[in-house]
Amino acid sequence: xxxxxxxxxxxxxxxxxxxxxxxxxxxxxxxxxxxxxxxxxxxxxxxxxxxxxxxxxxxxxxxxxxxxxxxxxxxxxxxxxxxxxxxxxxxxxxxxxxxxxxxxxxxxxxxxxxxxxxxxxxxxxxxxxxxxxxxxxxxxxxxxxxxxxxxxxxxxxxxxxxxxxxxxxxxxxxxxxxxxxxxxxxxxxxxxxxxxxxxxxxxxxxxxxxxxxxxxxxxxxxxxxxxxxxxxxxxxxxxxxxxxxxxxxxxxxxxxxxxxxxxxxxxxxxxxxxxxxxxxxxxxxxxxxxxxxxxx
Amino acid sequence: xxxxxxxxxxxxxxxxxxxxxxxxxxxxxxxxxxxxxxxxxxxxxxxxxxxxxxxxxxxxxxxxxxxxxxxxxxxxxxxxxxx
Numbered sequence: 001x002x003x004x005x006x007x008x009x010x011x012x013x014x015x016x017x018x019x020x021x022x023x024x025x026x027x028x029x030x031x032x033x034x035x036x037x038x039x040x041x042x043x044x045x046x047x048x049x050x051x052x053x054x055x056x057x058x059x060x061x062x063x064x065x066x067x068x069x070x071x072x073x074x075x076x077x078x079x080x081x082x083x084x085x086x087x088x089x090x091x092x093x094x095x096x097x098x099x100x101x102x103x104x105x106x107x108x109x110x111x112x113x114x115x116x117x118x119x120x121x122x123x124x125x126x127x128x129x130x131x132x133x134x135x136x137x138x139x140x141x142x143x144x145x146x147x148x149x150x151x152x153x154x155x156x157x158x159x160x161x162x163x164x165x166x167x168x169x170x171x172x173x174x175x176x177x178x179x180x181x182x183x184x185x186x187x188x189x190x191x192x193x194x195x196x197x198x199x200x201x202x203x204x205x206x207x208x209x210x211x212x213x214x215x216x217x218x219x220x221x222x223x224x225x226x227x228x229x230x231x232x233x234x235x236x237x238x239x240x241x242x243x244x245x246x247x248x249x250x251x252x253x254x255x256x257x258x259x260x261x262x263x264x265x266x267x268x269x270x271x272x273x274x275x276x277x278x279x280x281x282x283x284x285x286x287x288x289x290x291x292x293x294x295x296x
Numbered sequence: 297x298x299x300x301x302x303x304x305x306x307x308x309x310x311x312x313x314x315x316x317x318x319x320x321x322x323x324x325x326x327x328x329x330x331x332x333x334x335x336x337x338x339x340x341x342x343x344x345x346x347x348x349x350x351x352x353x354x355x356x357x358x359x360x361x362x363x364x365x366x367x368x369x370x371x372x373x374x375x376x377x378x379x
Binding site: 037058059061099102106114146147150161162163187188190191192193196199203205207217219220221223224225226227228229 | 308310311312313314316317321322325326327328329330331334335336337339340342345357361362363364
């Protein structure tokens with residue numbers, strides 16, 4: 001793994017094409033919220049739908065969310081008769097649990113940017129080497145790799161893994177307006193971590209800090225990487241601590257992951273090179289990007 | 297005697313995959329490729345498939361990391377493994 005680069009998959013639904021871009025210059029945009037906002041800024045004229053994860057997703061406990069961003073807040077406010085993130089004009093920020101962030105990590109992507117609109121309903125499969133487009137759900141759903149996939153598909157609304165969804169089912173609107181009938185991610189990669197012993201010790205230390213979470217254990221379907229099975233994770237959050245959402249950790253693990261010292265240790269154990277100053281500057285970076293987006 | 301991992305209460309599984317990740321860490325890697333434990337989703341229910349090679353790992357650690365007590369560790373004679 002190259003820990004400095006950001007790897008982004010672009011999918012254009014209008015002409016059913018895709019390409020992967022590697023950005024060595026987005027190191028400062030730690031992941032999740034910060035990276036997603038930067039990509040939104042870069043593609044503001046193309047009405048992108050962005051899924052982005054942080055460097056700890058899939059690799060540390062309770063870091064189980066995916067950041068979903070789009071610039072079409074005003075359309076949504078009209079369609080769903082609700083206003084999301086009031087004050088953040090032209091921006092919808094959602095977080096989704098389940099298996100999605102883990103599968104994005106283990107397919108080697110930091111973000112997926114969906115552009116355009118299909119003329120007819122299309123079902124999209126992402127694998128480690130390709131993106132495949134299908135016309136029928138039957139053909140598409142049979143492509144799932146058992147134990148390795150993450151599936152966003154419509155029941156009454158759009159659900160992830162048949163259970164998780166976003167506030168007010170807003171992601172349903174965002175998929176429907178693009179004629180995107182479903183998204184399947186088949187992750188089949190593994191990678192080595194230098195100093196696995198140190199990483200493993202830190203993992204278990206944080207795993208054993210479950211008492212710091214703002215939720216209680218239950219027996220609901222759990223997000224991958226979180227042992228809590230809580231009754232809060234079915235509906236993802238919409239806002240919260242900037243550093244936590246750049247990682248992208250669960251908002252209920254804020255006490256653990258809002259501590260720059262903990263984050264620094266986690267990043268360091270994985271081989272990322274960030275300074276304390278860079279981590280402490282993430283909220284300013286995010287604020288600046290949000291202000292830019294509001295002025296576009 | 298050999299220690300083996302048994303998913304005795306698979307119906308309790310909540311799909312967190314802590315067991316998958318722990319077994320992969322024991323192999324010195326992270327990810328899903330070549331995992332000795334697979335957690336299959338069927339709607340909101342889960343089932344677990346173990347590769348027998350999982351028993352070459354520290355199975356007690358895997359048992360203990362499961363928040364739902366899905367696994368048991370059993371000691372069996374080597375000839376029972378062959379059966």
